[in-house]
Structure formats: structure tokens, C-alpha cells
Amino acid sequence: MVTFALTALALLASSVSALHSIPLTRRSGYVLESGAVNLTAFQNEVSLMATKYEKNNRILRTNLFNDKATSRSKLRERGAVSLAIKSYAVWTGPSYIGTPAQSFVTYFDTGSSDFTVADSSCPTSSCGSKARYTVSKSSTAVTTTTTVTTNFADGTSSKGTLIKDTVKIGGLTVTGQAVISSSSLSSTVADLDSDALMGLAWPALSSAYQNPVPFTQYDQGVGTKGVFGLALSMTAGKSSLTFGGYDRTKMTGIITYYPCGLTTSAAYRTYWQIAASAPFVNGVQAITTRVNMILDSGTTLIIAPAAAAAQFWAAVPGSAKLDSNFWTFPCDSPPDVTFGLTRVMKKWAVNPDDFNLGVIEGDESRCLGAVATQNLGLGTSWILGDTFLMNWYTIYDVQNSRIGLATKK
Incomplete structure (x- = not known):
């Protein structure tokens, strides 16, 4: 220390x-009309965390240990379930992808590493009313041949293409940032009260083993040494x-x-x-x-x-x-x-x-x-x-x- x-x-x-600061807002819903705690919301949050960390554990095994053979039955033992209601523990703010910039209400998460957004091809049945990222409308977008599929223990999955594009947050700009443009979303992700999910943890937890925004920022010398601060x-x-x-x-x-x-x-x-x-x-x-x-x-x-x-x-x-x-x-x-x-x-x-x-x-x-x-x-x-x-x-x-x-x- x-x-x-x-x-x-x-x-x-x-x-x-x-x-480069952006204001964050949080969805409410932890209190019932009676004034009592919304226990169901917190029970739901525990289930969401089980699903999130099951995904992280799977990514970690693949990226660091090349272990792609974990059985579905073992994953189910962690108790991850599909979610009936949305999570309320979502801190959101604006981010912008592409040139010209496309705007997204973004959920910032220090406990994961992928930057995921709904692609313009994602149907309403999968991506609901989320804002869509149209790759063809961005002059700075580079489409890769990498397809990212994330399987969850509840049997759902998300699938998307890895795109490299310019990203702006609070006036800070990075180029060639890895973005997963998803053609389908698991209900685990689709139910989040945001358009996009930006993980801020380390690259080893990225589905495509790519740098999250703070690490891209550090590599490109934008701002101060890849530092970010959080006030909640x-x-x-x-x-x-x-x-x-x-x-x-x-x-x-x-x-x-x-x-x-x-x-x-x-x-x-x-x-x-x-x-x-x-x-x-x-x-x-x-x-x-x-x-x-x-x-x-x-x-x-x-x-x-x-x-x-x-x-x-x-x-x-x-x-x-x-x-x-x-x-x-x-x-x-x-x-x-x-x-x-x-x-x-x-x-x-x-x-x-x-x-x-x-x-x-x-x-x-x-x-x-x-x-x-x-x-x-x-x-x-x-x-x-x-x-x-x-x-x-x-x-x-x-x-x-x-x-x-x-x-x-």
C-alpha cells in the first residue's frame, strides 16, 4: 500500500x-410502494451476478488456459438462471461510437471487460427497443472476421461481430476500439436498462481478448496513463x-x-x-x-x-x-x-x-x-x-x- x-x-x-467526466444515473426500483424493500429485485440481482461471473469464468478459462470443454452440467451447478425482471444496479451514461458519432446509453461495469452494443441487424425479439449500431454508417469502422459467441449457464447466448471503431466518452476519443456489435442478445444482457454495456476490467475477461477502453486509452496516450475515477x-x-x-x-x-x-x-x-x-x-x-x-x-x-x-x-x-x-x-x-x-x-x-x-x-x-x-x-x-x-x-x-x-x- x-x-x-x-x-x-x-x-x-x-x-x-x-x-473527461460524464454524469451517471441509476435506475430506481428497490423499494415497493408500501415502502418495504423489493426483495424480488435483490434476489434477481444475485441471479444476474451468478450469470455474469459464470460468463467471466468461462472467458478466463478460454483466454488463459485454453479450456473450451467445460460441460453445460458443470456450469449449471453455479445456479445461474434466466431473469424475469430487469436489474436495478445499472449505472448509465452516454457514449458515442463511429464517425459520425452514434449515441448510446451505456452501462459502465468495473466487473466485466466487453463493450457490447446491439447491431442494426438485431431483431426486436432479441434486442427490444435498444438503440442500434449501424456499422455501415461509420466511416471509421473496420469489420473483422472475428465472431464472438457468449454462452450462459441458463441456456441463452449472445452473438456478434468484432468491430474496431472510434469511441468517444465525455470528450475523450480513442480509435480502433474493440466493440462487439451483437446480432442477438441473451436475455441476461437484453434486459439491462441500457443500450450498451461497457466493461472496464482487465483484457483477460474480454470475450475476444481485446483491450477495454481504459487500456486502449493508455496504449494511445490519451489522458493520464489509463486512469479513470468513479464517484457513485x-x-x-x-x-x-x-x-x-x-x-x-x-x-x-x-x-x-x-x-x-x-x-x-x-x-x-x-x-x-x-x-x-x-x-x-x-x-x-x-x-x-x-x-x-x-x-x-x-x-x-x-x-x-x-x-x-x-x-x-x-x-x-x-x-x-x-x-x-x-x-x-x-x-x-x-x-x-x-x-x-x-x-x-x-x-x-x-x-x-x-x-x-x-x-x-x-x-x-x-x-x-x-x-x-x-x-x-x-x-x-x-x-x-x-x-x-x-x-x-x-x-x-x-x-x-x-x-x-x-x-x-
Whole structure:
């Protein structure tokens, strides 16, 4: 871990005028008309995450280990299912593809690596009302011979052609960016409340093993060293994604940097993750071993393997198991939850209001907790979704393979 004074970091960050920020908005829907938590929405989100990480695991095996023989039956064991309702954990903003630019409402996800958009040939039955990318209308588009097919454990799939084209985000422009122009979309992707999905994780998780936008930005020397910054908030107008550096107006104090960890059993970087970390409840470490923590803007939840989640909730006074994925706690006594990242003593808190997902319908004394469990095929690793990310300004540094956290304004 390396800590710098913010004034010193001015030498590393681009000037404010060189930053390229876009506002982000989030779909609502986690609260029922009664005021109780929409449990179905969160159960759906857990299923979506299972499907997403099943896809990531399959891509990783293919890209790094050339393992294309994983059976459908083994994939089904992870419990991924087709989704009956849309995910609400979608942070969206504008992006533009091609020359002249074609505009798309884009879901930005730090937990995946593909940039996927609906092709003009995609029928309504598959791509719904999403904006379509018309390759022939872009003078800078280069069509490759690569076809990308992504199979999901629920039996659905997406198929598209790899295109290289100019992409603009918040005034930042990269050329030859890999885009999957999809002629068909899995319901897993089609149901997302956006036109396009832009993954911001490492290239090893890309279906075609191509650079996501921050890595293209770094290779082309656009902005500052492949750095992007993320500020998430439930307050309207407070969320933004900044490319070409980080936005000092969104944070205060010092930035603490952690090395981006390697995926267990693979000497590669895949996710934006921090190793040797642990959750704490009321000041006491809540699990017996330290694990990788993956920062994923694609979910509201904090997701842990079953045994670790059970250990965590055993440390929460008055907690009770609600179903196979979730626990509740007494609304009048929320736990003090922090995360110790690496073995350094500094801890990062989760606001009790963020940890509390809402009151259980029919029992206003019980509240739904943000730590859930699901088998994502990640071994002992945890997922830190926006329940955690909304509390801090996060910086993702491609060149130096590190993650920064700072106090958010």
C-alpha cells in the first residue's frame, strides 16, 4: 500500500481541464410502494451476478488456459438462471461510437471487460427497443472476421461481430476500439436498462481478448496513463465517471493506493481487486482468513461465498437467515461494518444507511442486510458492489496496476 498527499498527486493527475467526466444515473426500483424493500429485485440481482461471473469464468478459462470443454452440467451447478425482471444496479451514461458519432446509453461495469452494443441487424425479439449500431454508417469502422459467441449457464447466448471503431466518452476519443456489435442478445444482457454495456476490467475477461477502453486509452496516450475515477451516489447529480485521470473536485484528503491483486491460481490480473482483505463487524474481524475483494460497480450488493457469509452474519448481533441468499438484522441496531484492505490497519467504512437495503415487508423491525451469498465460482473472493463503492471515491490506474481510495465529497 502506498499513500500520497493529494497535493503531491497533482503531479500525477492531469489538469482538471484535461479530464473527461460524464454524469451517471441509476435506475430506481428497490423499494415497493408500501415502502418495504423489493426483495424480488435483490434476489434477481444475485441471479444476474451468478450469470455474469459464470460468463467471466468461462472467458478466463478460454483466454488463459485454453479450456473450451467445460460441460453445460458443470456450469449449471453455479445456479445461474434466466431473469424475469430487469436489474436495478445499472449505472448509465452516454457514449458515442463511429464517425459520425452514434449515441448510446451505456452501462459502465468495473466487473466485466466487453463493450457490447446491439447491431442494426438485431431483431426486436432479441434486442427490444435498444438503440442500434449501424456499422455501415461509420466511416471509421473496420469489420473483422472475428465472431464472438457468449454462452450462459441458463441456456441463452449472445452473438456478434468484432468491430474496431472510434469511441468517444465525455470528450475523450480513442480509435480502433474493440466493440462487439451483437446480432442477438441473451436475455441476461437484453434486459439491462441500457443500450450498451461497457466493461472496464482487465483484457483477460474480454470475450475476444481485446483491450477495454481504459487500456486502449493508455496504449494511445490519451489522458493520464489509463486512469479513470468513479464517484457513485444515490443523490441525483452526484455520480460521475472520469476518464483521463481522476476528478479532484469529487474527493478530499489523501489517496490510499493498493496493488491490483492477481486472480487466485492464475498469474494474471483480471478484476480490479485487492488481496489479503477482510470485513470487520463492530471492530472485530468477521472471517477467519483474508481474501480478495473485487470492486464491481455492476451490483448493489456485497457478495461472499456461503461459509464466509455465514461467519460474517454470525458476528452481527440479532441477525437471522431470511432465505438461501440473504440475512436480516434488527433495524434499530445496525452493525458497524468496515473493510480492512490488505494487511494494513486502515479500514474503510460502509455507511449504515447503505448497508441497510430496506425494511422487510410485514415486519418493520427487521431490515435486509447488504451482505449476501452466492456461488460465483470465485473461490474465497468477495464482491464489493456499490453499497461499498458509494462511500468512497475510487481510482483505477492501468499503468501502475493499482486501485486508489479517497474520501468522497
